[in-house]
Amino acid sequence: MKVLVSACLLGENCKYNGTNNYNNKVMEFIRGNEVTAVCPEVLGGLNVPRKPAEIVDGMIMTEDGIIVDKEFREGAALALRQAVNGKIDMAILQSRSPSCGVNQIYDGTFSGKLIQGQGVFAEMLKTAGIKVIDVEDIQNDSLEQSLI
Numbered sequence: 001m002k003v004l005v006s007a008c009l010l011g012e013n014c015k016y017n018g019t020n021n022y023n024n025k026v027m028e029f030i031r032g033n034e035v036t037a038v039c040p041e042v043l044g045g046l047n048v049p050r051k052p053a054e055i056v057d058g059m060i061m062t063e064d065g066i067i068v069d070k071e072f073r074e075g076a077a078l079a080l081r082q083a084v085n086g087k088i089d090m091a092i093l094q095s096r097s098p099s100c101g102v103n104q105i106y107d108g109t110f111s112g113k114l115i116q117g118q119g120v121f122a123e124m125l126k127t128a129g130i131k132v133i134d135v136e137d138i139q140n141d142s143l144e145q146s147l148i
Contacts, residue, residue, distance in 0.1 A: 009094055036086055095134050
């Protein structure tokens with residue numbers, strides 16, 4: 001099976017603060033499968049580290065008002081192209097991110113409050129018909145069971 005994974009979950013230091021979200025459960029879950037790591041934000045040309053960003057009134061911006069929407073969306077489009085060209089079966093994405101959030105994202109007030117919603121990359125993947133799983137929804141199921 002071909003699986004796309006948020007690069008930060010695999011230990012790549014591409015998170016906004018220069019760290020990662022390495023996840024042992026993900027490593028177990030994807031063992032034996034063909035894995036493609038992506039960070040849409042880095043693909044869009046954003047630096048590591050960078051200021052945290054949230055979706056505010058449909059636009060992605062930093063707390064100090066710098067609009068980074070173009071970079072986020074261009075990176076998401078490039079990552080989507082990788083997924084489609086690579087015939088990805090499913091994606092495992094980092095929770096709450098303005099790029100990769102699957103179930104929830106921050107509300108745009110930079111207060112830590114969560115709302116139901118999706119990041120721009122998660123939304124693009126779903127629109128393209130690719131199964132998307134939030135990292136926090138991974139249980140001890142196999143990948144095959146997750147596709148059902």
